[in-house]
Amino acid sequence: MEGGNQVELNMIVNGKKHNIDINPSDRLLDVLRDQLGLTSVKEGCGEGECGACTVIMNGDAVNSCTVLAIQARNKEIITTEGLEKNGELDELQKSFIRNGAIQCGFCTPGMLMSCKALLMKNPYPKEEEIRRAIEGNLCRCTGYTNIVKAVKDVVIR
Amino acid sequence: MQMMKIETPNNLDELINCLKNADSSSCLLGGGTDLIININNKKLYPNTIIDLSGVNELKEIKKNGSSISIGAGVTLTEVCENSFVKEKFPALAQATSQVGSTQIRNRATIAGNIGNSSPCADTVVPLMALNAKLKMLNGNGEYYHIPVDKAIKGSGKKNLKPNEAIIEIVIPYLKDTCSSAFYKIGSRKAVTISKLNGAVVVDINLNNTIVNAKVFLGSLGPKAFRSIMAEKVLMNKKPNKELLSEFQNILMKQVDEAIPGRGSQLYKRHAIKGMCEELFIRLFGESCIRGEI
Ligand SMILES: Cc1cc2nc3c(=O)[nH]c(=O)nc-3n(C[C@H](O)[C@H](O)[C@H](O)COP(=O)(O)OP(=O)(O)OC[C@H]3O[C@@H](n4cnc5c(N)ncnc54)[C@H](O)[C@@H]3O)c2cc1C
Numbered sequence: 001m002e003g004g005n006q007v008e009l010n011m012i013v014n015g016k017k018h019n020i021d022i023n024p025s026d027r028l029l030d031v032l033r034d035q036l037g038l039t040s041v042k043e044g045c046g047e048g049e050c051g052a053c054t055v056i057m058n059g060d061a062v063n064s065c066t067v068l069a070i071q072a073r074n075k076e077i078i079t080t081e082g083l084e085k086n087g088e089l090d091e092l093q094k095s096f097i098r099n100g101a102i103q104c105g106f107c108t109p110g111m112l113m114s115c116k117a118l119l120m121k122n123p124y125p126k127e128e129e130i131r132r133a134i135e136g137n138l139c140r141c142t143g144y145t146n147i148v149k150a151v152k153d154v155v156i157r
Numbered sequence: 158m159q160m161m162k163i164e165t166p167n168n169l170d171e172l173i174n175c176l177k178n179a180d181s182s183s184c185l186l187g188g189g190t191d192l193i194i195n196i197n198n199k200k201l202y203p204n205t206i207i208d209l210s211g212v213n214e215l216k217e218i219k220k221n222g223s224s225i226s227i228g229a230g231v232t233l234t235e236v237c238e239n240s241f242v243k244e245k246f247p248a249l250a251q252a253t254s255q256v257g258s259t260q261i262r263n264r265a266t267i268a269g270n271i272g273n274s275s276p277c278a279d280t281v282v283p284l285m286a287l288n289a290k291l292k293m294l295n296g297n298g299e300y301y302h303i304p305v306d307k308a309i310k311g312s313g314k315k316n317l318k319p320n321e322a323i324i325e326i327v328i329p330y331l332k333d334t335c336s337s338a339f340y341k342i343g344s345r346k347a348v349t350i351s352k353l354n355g356a357v358v359v360d361i362n363l364n365n366t367i368v369n370a371k372v373f374l375g376s377l378g379p380k381a382f383r384s385i386m387a388e389k390v391l392m393n394k395k396p397n398k399e400l401l402s403e404f405q406n407i408l409m410k411q412v413d414e415a416i417p418g419r420g421s422q423l424y425k426r427h428a429i430k431g432m433c434e435e436l437f438i439r440l441f442g443e444s445c446i447r448g449e450i
Pocket of ligand 1: 048192229267322
C-alpha cells in the first residue's frame, strides 16, 4: 500500500534491531517482504483466512496481513528466516522435511510459524492442540496429516 | 493517494487528546482483523487511524466488587484462556474461543467485534445475554457506561461517535445458581463465520427448576436480539427432553418471524434445533436430554 508521509518504525526482526521509515498504511506483511526482503512471509488471501503470512510477534502467531506495521513498534518478530541458527535448520524444519510435511511449499513458512509459536508456549502439545494451532493455516496439498506428524515427531525427539 | 495519519497514544490522557480531534474520517484501530483488511481492500479510506494497541490501561482483565471488566485492548486469546472467565462466564469463554483462528484470536478484541457490528459477531450474543455494559471514553475526557445493544446499529454499522471509544467491557457477576452457554453453527467446524449463534443464561433453583432465563440470538437479522418467547418457554420448567423439544419449536418459530421468506430461512429453522440441543447439553449436561435424571 502507498500512503504518503513516512513514519518511523523500530522493531526487532529475527534478533536484529531495525529502524526504518514506512508508509503509515503499510501492513507488517508489506514491510517484512518489501523492505526487509523476508520473502518467506507469503501473501496468500490478504484477508486473514489462509495463514501464509503468519509470523510470530512477541511470542504469538499472527497474520501479518491484518497487522498494521506501526503496531509492531518495539515488538519482536520472528519469521521462518529466523529459525535457522548458524547455518543449521531448526528441529521443526528438519522434522517437516523428514516427515514429508511439505509439498508445493507455499503454506510451509506460515505453517512453521504457527507450529513454532505453539511449541514455544507448549513444548508437549496434544494432537488436538496441534490441530487447533494450525486451524488458521490452509494447505491444499498435504491433507495436514504429515504436518501434524512432523510436530509430534519434534515433541518425541 | 491521500496521506493517512497514524496516532499512537500511550495512555488514556493521550487517547483523550486524539479523540478530541477525531471526526468521521478517523478510525480507531484495535487488533485490526477487520479494519486492516477493509483498508487494504479499499473499502475504507480513513484519514486518521488512532491505534489503541499502545494504551497499556486497556490491556487488563480486572475483577471488581460486583463485575469483571475486560479492557478494550485485551485479545480474544487472553479472554478465552482466562480461568476466571472460563469459570464464571462460560458463554463468553466459548464464544471467544470459537472466533476465527489462533492468529485471529491473538489480535482480535471484543471492542473490535462490537465496533465491527456484524450481524453474526460471536461475542455480542453472550455479552447481551450476560447484560454487559461498555465503559466509554470521549474527547471531552468523560467516562460513561452504555449497554452493548446501544453501541450497535446493525448490518455492519456501529452506533458510536467518532470521538468516543469503548475502553472496557463490564460484565456483572451472576448468582452462583446461574449458568451460561454459547453455541455457533457455521459452514465448517473451525475458522467459520456464524450462520447461527445463540447464548443462554439460566438460573436454576434447588428443585432443578429454571427460575430465570435469558436467550439471545445472532445471525438472524441486522443485529443480535433477545427472544422473549423462548425465555417464557424455559421459565419455571425442569430441563429435560420435553423442554428441549418445546425450546426447539419456539426457536423455529422465532426464525420464521425473524427472517420470513429469506433464502436461508428453511436451513436455519432446521439448524436451530441442533443449536438448541447443544445449548441444553452445555447448560444442563448430556443426561438431562438423553436418559432419566
Ligand atoms: C479470518 C477471519 C475470521 C474471523 N472469524 C470471526 C468469527 O468467527 N466470529 C466473529 O465474530 N468475527 C470473526 N472475524 C471478525 C473479526 O476478527 C472480529 O470482529 C474481531 O473481534 C475484531 O476485533 P479487532 O480488534 O481486530 O477489530 P479492528 O479491526 O481493530 O476494528 C473493527 C472495528 O471496531 C472499531 N473499534 C475497534 N476498537 C474499538 C474501540 N475500543 N472502541 C470503539 N470502536 C472500536 C474499529 O474502528 C473498526 O470499525 C474474523 C475475521 C477474520 C479475518
